[in-house]
Amino acid sequence: xxxxxxxxxxxxxxxxxxxxxxxxxxxxxxxxxxxxxxxxxxxxxxxxxxxxxxxxxxxxxxxxxxxxxxxxxxxxxxxxxxxxxxxxxxxxxxxxxxxxxxxxxxxxxxxxxxxxxxxxxxxxxxxxxxxxxxxxxxxxxxxxxxxxxxxxxxxxxxxxxxxxxxxxxxxxxx
Amino acid sequence: xxxxxxxxxxxxxxxxxxxxxxxxxxxxxxxxxxxxxxxxxxxxxxxxxxxxxxxxxxxxxxxxxxxxxxxxxxxxxxxxxxxxxxxxxxxxxxxxxxxxxxxxxxxxxxxxxxxxxxxxxxxxxxxxxxxxxxxxxxxxxxxxxxxxxxxxxxxxxxxxxxxxxxxxxxxxxxxxxxxxxxxxxxxxxxxxxxxxxxxxxxxxxxxxxxxxxxxxxxxxxxxxxxxxxxxxxxxxxxxxxxxxxxxxxxxxxxxxxxxxxxxxxxxxx
Numbered sequence: 001x002x003x004x005x006x007x008x009x010x011x012x013x014x015x016x017x018x019x020x021x022x023x024x025x026x027x028x029x030x031x032x033x034x035x036x037x038x039x040x041x042x043x044x045x046x047x048x049x050x051x052x053x054x055x056x057x058x059x060x061x062x063x064x065x066x067x068x069x070x071x072x073x074x075x076x077x078x079x080x081x082x083x084x085x086x087x088x089x090x091x092x093x094x095x096x097x098x099x100x101x102x103x104x105x106x107x108x109x110x111x112x113x114x115x116x117x118x119x120x121x122x123x124x125x126x127x128x129x130x131x132x133x134x135x136x137x138x139x140x141x142x143x144x145x146x147x148x149x150x151x152x153x154x155x156x157x158x159x160x161x162x163x164x165x166x167x168x169x170x171x172x173x174x
Numbered sequence: 175x176x177x178x179x180x181x182x183x184x185x186x187x188x189x190x191x192x193x194x195x196x197x198x199x200x201x202x203x204x205x206x207x208x209x210x211x212x213x214x215x216x217x218x219x220x221x222x223x224x225x226x227x228x229x230x231x232x233x234x235x236x237x238x239x240x241x242x243x244x245x246x247x248x249x250x251x252x253x254x255x256x257x258x259x260x261x262x263x264x265x266x267x268x269x270x271x272x273x274x275x276x277x278x279x280x281x282x283x284x285x286x287x288x289x290x291x292x293x294x295x296x297x298x299x300x301x302x303x304x305x306x307x308x309x310x311x312x313x314x315x316x317x318x319x320x321x322x323x324x325x326x327x328x329x330x331x332x333x334x335x336x337x338x339x340x341x342x343x344x345x346x347x348x349x350x351x352x353x354x355x356x357x358x359x360x361x362x363x364x365x366x367x368x369x370x371x372x373x374x375x376x377x378x379x380x381x382x383x384x385x386x387x388x389x390x391x392x393x394x395x396x397x398x399x400x401x402x403x404x405x406x407x408x409x410x411x412x413x414x415x416x417x418x419x420x421x422x423x424x425x426x427x428x429x430x431x432x433x434x435x436x437x438x439x440x441x442x443x
Contacts, residue, residue: 004286006311008341008432036436038310042282048311048435086439154196156288158311158340160400161189161393164196164288 002152003126003141005035007049009159016132018054019094026060028067032078033090037125037144045143047088047126053078066106068093075114082122089118089125090139094132100165101133103140115142139167183218189392197391198222200287200312202277202303204257205229206371207317208293209240210380212257216264218384223261223270224287226277227253238373277303285310289390291383292316295369297355304338304345308430313390314338316345317379319406321370331375331408334416335382337390341432343401343425349418350403375408382406382413401425 011033019029032053038046055074063069078089091111095101103111111129118127119142128141128149140149157163183190199220201211204227215223231239231246231253239253241260254272261270277284284290284303290312292303300316307314319333336350345351382404389398401423403416 008311010341011432034433038436039282039285040437042286044286046285046310046436048309050433050435087436158313160313160339160390160398162193162197162288162313162391163189164192166196 003045005047005155006158009157015052025062026068030068030093033092034087036087079117079121082118085122085124088127090128090130092130098134100136101131101138186394193391194219195221197288200224200290202226203293205235205253206238207376207380210377211291214384216261221268224283225254225257226273228276229253238371289313297351297359301351311340315383317383319375333379333406335404337402339400344427344429346429347425347427348403
């Protein structure tokens with residue numbers, strides 16, 4: 001079972017614009033991308049990004065041990081959106097470098113519990129995390145019914161020009 | 175892939191080299207203009223192509239179906255089988271999926287495509303493909319042509335090539351598919367639409383569509399900016415930016431909201 005995450009170029013621009021804004025004390029920003037499941041009966045599932053929900057400045061917690069820590073309210077709102085069953089929710093943040101980004105140890109510790117809450121709330125939609133760099137992206141994706149992230153996937157930026165990324169290996173840039 | 179293949183198309187850039195290898199291209203309707211699309215995709219070297227056409231080749235297609243043979247009439251060869259034969263002759267290692275059904279019968283395969291090119295006769299058919307393409311975030315390129323006759327004047331050969339890019343103006347925004355045309359078509363009560371076609375006009379429109387497809391896939395031209403609607407004048411052999419675009423360059427499409435993506439979800443009442 002594999003997946004293809006499709007993100008409209010305009011949406012990606014909006015995400016990047018928000019995540020690159022400086023914050024009063026947080027070293028980086030986070031947000032949530034809404035994305036719906038498509039082609040659910042095919043071998044390759046589609047994950048179709050439709051909206052971006054930023055985290056308001058006031059909902060960051062001042063914690064110098066991590067790039068960004070957010071309070072419970074934005075996570076609760078994300079879980080509420082997942083609860084509708086109409087959309088999956090992906091935690092998104094950016095690492096400010098070029099080339100394919102990798103989730104850090106802190107990311108791999110802190111993000112899966114958030115995704116677990118999303119998966120419990122919305123079992124019929126995909127959930128996960130999206131990580132952007134200046135010109136590439138990587139994702140952790142839990143498809144409906146999967147207890148572990150599905151590794152095999154690709155990311156397509158839909159616009160002009162299109163961009164094609166294999167999640168498992170780096171041969172494309174966004 | 176032969177190295178000379180790459181060299182001679184090298185100006186298209188590294189984005190093209192990647193797209194050619196990984197992009198899944200869908201071609202709906204592979205007779206007429208669609209047969210040119212298939213032929214050019216093969217020569218360009220796209221490795222993953224899915225063709226949809228439920229029809230069987232007949233003598234009425236011979237004048238406009240590139241790659242067809244006279245023997246295909248008697249053999250009643252499926253049109254997608256001709257497309258596959260053309261592809262196999264040029265790119266024997268490509269992954270070609272010929273679907274000899276309506277695309278709606280294998281909509282999963284259409285949805286899996288990264289870009290779809292439609293060469294079909296009906297407005298309703300265009301609208302159906304575009305609706306699916308929008309729902310699954312797939313750029314859709316549409317071509318169509320027709321011949322109009324007015325008493326006392328030479329026939330007019332006209333056509334269009336439109337790009338429907340998710341987030342941008344759709345075929346309705348661009349007046350390619352209008353309520354009036356849909357109503358006229360529906361009033362034929364299912365009667366088959368038979369449009370006049372000629373191979374050279376099909377070829378010119380298909381070439382324009384492939385040019386735009388290449389630009390969408392790898393952005394090589396640097397200055398072909400959406401929205402894209404080209405109008406074809408077969409009498410003057412010209413293809414130019416449509417006047418319908420004037421004032422519509424920055425239209426926000428009201429017909430396909432960004433939130434309406436993915437498999438439809440049933441709601442309990």
